Amino acid sequence: MSRSLQHEVTLLELVDRVLNKGVVLSGDITLSVADVDLVYVGLRVLLSSVATLEEQAQLAAGGAQR
Amino acid sequence: MIHVYGLVDELAELPPTRGLDDAPLERRWIEGLEVVLSRAETPPSAEVSREAVLRHAQVVEELMARSGAVLPAQLGRAFRDEAELAAALQEQAAQLVRGLERVRGCVEFGLRAVGEPGVEPEATTGAEYMRARLEQVRRQDALVAALHEPLAGLARESTLHRDAADEVRAAYLVPRDAISAFRETAERVAASPGLTVVCTGPWPPYSFAAAER
Numbered sequence: 001m002s003r004s005l006q007h008e009v010t011l012l013e014l015v016d017r018v019l020n021k022g023v024v025l026s027g028d029i030t031l032s033v034a035d036v037d038l039v040y041v042g043l044r045v046l047l048s049s050v051a052t053l054e055e056q057a058q059l060a061a062g063g064a065q066r
Numbered sequence: 067m068i069h070v071y072g073l074v075d076e077l078a079e080l081p082p083t084r085g086l087d088d089a090p091l092e093r094r095w096i097e098g099l100e101v102v103l104s105r106a107e108t109p110p111s112a113e114v115s116r117e118a119v120l121r122h123a124q125v126v127e128e129l130m131a132r133s134g135a136v137l138p139a140q141l142g143r144a145f146r147d148e149a150e151l152a153a154a155l156q157e158q159a160a161q162l163v164r165g166l167e168r169v170r171g172c173v174e175f176g177l178r179a180v181g182e183p184g185v186e187p188e189a190t191t192g193a194e195y196m197r198a199r200l201e202q203v204r205r206q207d208a209l210v211a212a213l214h215e216p217l218a219g220l221a222r223e224s225t226l227h228r229d230a231a232d233e234v235r236a237a238y239l240v241p242r243d244a245i246s247a248f249r250e251t252a253e254r255v256a257a258s259p260g261l262t263v264v265c266t267g268p269w270p271p272y273s274f275a276a277a278e279r
Contacts, residue, residue: 013176013266018119018126021272022140023165025070025154 068145071102071125072270075166076134083128086121096148097155099162102129106144130270135170137162137275169239169274172222175248175267177236179213209234213255213263220248225273237273 069086077093077100085091085104094101102125119141126138145151155162206228214236218224221238228234240248245268256263 009178009264010266013178013264014123014269015119017138017176017269017272018123018141020140021275022138023073023162023275024140025143025145025151025158 067106067108068103068148068151069106070139070143070145070151071104071122072129072139072275073137073162073166074100074102074129074133074135075170077102077129078132081125081128081132083121083125085125086118091125094148096152097159099155099159101151101155103151126270126272130173135166136270137165137169138270138272139275165275168223169271172239172241172271172274173245173268174271174273175217175221175238175240175252175265176269176273177213177217177234177238177252177263177265179209179234179261179263206234209261212258213261216251216255217248220244220251223274238267239271239274240268 069089071085071091074093080091080093080102083091087104087106089104089106091102091104094103122141126136129136145154210226210228213234214224214226217236217238218226221240221244223239225237226234227236238248252265256265
């Protein structure tokens, strides 16, 4: 996987953790649900693009070996 | 308003970083727990900014580097004053103390794996549909066996989510002395043909901070 993609995935994983994991000590929610949903959509789009790119890379590598 | 970054144990010193909106970090003992927080005059804006996410994450990361254990707090919650925070902490005090023990000496790794899209057979009958569905479950079982089980064996605890779309998400609570073994194993399993695997970490133990169910 390319360095920039790895970086992007890592960033999205980070956002996912900060917004959706972690201990909840009640308190007032200050985030809208839409914000959190956007993060999930971003993750999903990105992962499928990673899968596609990897596939292309494997095809290219396989072609070179043959 | 009070913004909480996390609960800490054996924090050597506060990191030099400033918190959200450049407010200074404070460490306070409340209800027998040490809390790292910052204060703001106004309630935080309803929109989550990239800046706020990164700042919160950076503070938590730096707390992890300086303490025996840290329970990261979820971003996006604020307390009006210390009394409100104290009431919230008191309610969960015993769980939080157990939580700190649970993550002590550990870091978190994340794993996301997507299998090659299987050829969807044309299901014209109910039986064919069931066969296709079973096939999908079998593929996922194989994925879990190949990826998750070797990694879970090196972790103190793990979580596993399976999505319909052939996707597996997992988080691992890994003792510091097992990090290099975990990384080696992750590289080995990620090399499985026909799979896209993304392993990230080490993270502060976000996925293991919530109370055990």
